[in-house]
Amino acid sequence: MTTARRDTYTPETLLSVAVRVFNERGYDGTSMEHLSKAAGISKSSIYHHVSGKEELLRRAVSRALDGLFAILDEEHACAGRAVDRLEHVVRRMVEVLISELPYVTLLLRVRGNTETERWALERRRDFDHRVAELLKAAAADGDVRGDVEVRLATRLVFGMVNSIVEWYRPDARGANDREVADAVVRLVFSGLRED
Numbered sequence: 001m002t003t004a005r006r007d008t009y010t011p012e013t014l015l016s017v018a019v020r021v022f023n024e025r026g027y028d029g030t031s032m033e034h035l036s037k038a039a040g041i042s043k044s045s046i047y048h049h050v051s052g053k054e055e056l057l058r059r060a061v062s063r064a065l066d067g068l069f070a071i072l073d074e075e076h077a078c079a080g081r082a083v084d085r086l087e088h089v090v091r092r093m094v095e096v097l098i099s100e101l102p103y104v105t106l107l108l109r110v111r112g113n114t115e116t117e118r119w120a121l122e123r124r125r126d127f128d129h130r131v132a133e134l135l136k137a138a139a140a141d142g143d144v145r146g147d148v149e150v151r152l153a154t155r156l157v158f159g160m161v162n163s164i165v166e167w168y169r170p171d172a173r174g175a176n177d178r179e180v181a182d183a184v185v186r187l188v189f190s191g192l193r194e195d
Helices: 002-008 011-025 032-039 043-049 053-072 082-099 101-109 115-140 150-162 177-192
Strands: none
Touching: 011 032, 011 043, 011 053, 011 101, 032 043, 032 053, 053 082, 053 101, 053 115, 082 101, 082 115, 082 150, 082 177, 115 150, 150 177
């Protein structure tokens, strides 16, 4: 029976299980035993796919980070007025967060206790800095309010977007993905844009 189950496991399905367990128990509170029980396979079967839980963590946070960084290369993030590029980036951040919810949730919970976590935090800071630069450019253009300090505005925007991981559940009744993105963009930019 174990052999048949092992054959159905792929690195991707194992990663999905690991992310769920990391989010439930915390990365530090998760052992390989917890992962093998959640996956319904032996620890040796897990090691057939990955070198250990640190590799699973790196794959998971890489998926979230790659999705976020890809936004910055999109056409609407690269051309046009800074405020319009910023609006596109904020909308896409919400969309990526929702589409990769468990992975982004895990990324937002890393604390820097391992080499992988420190690497993820550094990449996250780089992403945040690049978005902050867009906000600074929009302020320099006079398209966003000048009476709110750019660093504070950046933190508030990220706070609103990142808080979605705490309450959004795709299977719950309520706003759909597009409605959430629309609401965030409307709230952020009605407060940020210069009248």
